Amino acid sequence: MTDMFNVGKIVNTHGIKGEVKVYRITDFDDRFEIGNKLILEKNDKLVDLKIDGHRIHKGFDLLHFEGYDNINDVEQFKGLHLKISHDQLTELDEHEFYYHEIIDCGVYLTNGDYIGVIKEILSPGANDVWVVDREKEKDVLIPYIADIVKEVDVSAQKVTIEPMEGLLD
Known part of the structure; x- marks a missing residue:
């Protein structure tokens, strides 16, 4: 089985004609287009x-799937994640990354000191915030902005920062 990535979670049915209410877990607006x-x-x-x-x-996406025209057809899908395969991933611009590429990356200062590992990504507004798990210390929140994040090397799973x-x- 190839790698699969969550793009939404079915939270409920909607109406009686087979629509489902989906909590979006993707930044790509075209992910739920017809077809x-x-x-x-x-x-x-x-x-x-x-x-x-x-x-x-x-605030939710309502989706209808081909061949599922009744609430009884989709009731079983409640609580399950909608996924895409690796070959459905969209090509990203420079300095853009998928969450799965960033999570588990090690974080280092520009002088080489190790800080911790990115365990979660928050999207509170203007920019993402990376939650870094530090050993024997509180987590630290790193805003993904050019003034702080100096280099991201996803192939080496390494992020270099210069904290304010x-x-x-």
């Missing part, structure tokens, strides 16, 4: 789904 294919993992089996309906309602005063305290 796109998604994968659902249910009981260790993969279910291929083709989107034939999409709309936004109260007080960031690591």
Whole structure:
């Protein structure tokens, strides 16, 4: 089985005609366009789904899948993640990264001192914030901005930062 990446979680059904309410776990607006294919993992089996309906309602994506025209058809999908395969990943611009490329990277100062490992990424607004797990110390929050993050080498799983005063305290 190839690598799979979560793009949404089905939180509920919507109406009686087979729509599902999806919590989006992707920054790519085109991920849920009509005609796109998604994968659902249910009981260790993969279910291929083709989107034939999409709309936004109260901050959630409402999706309808080809061949699933009744609430009884999609009720079983509640709580499951919608995924894409590795070959469906979109090419990124320079200085853009997928979360899975950043999480578990080691964080170092420009002088080479080791800080910790990125364990989570928060998206509170203007820029992402990387949560760094430090051994025997509190986690540190690193904003992903050019003034602080100096180099990201995903192949070496290494991030180099130059923290502003007080960031690591």
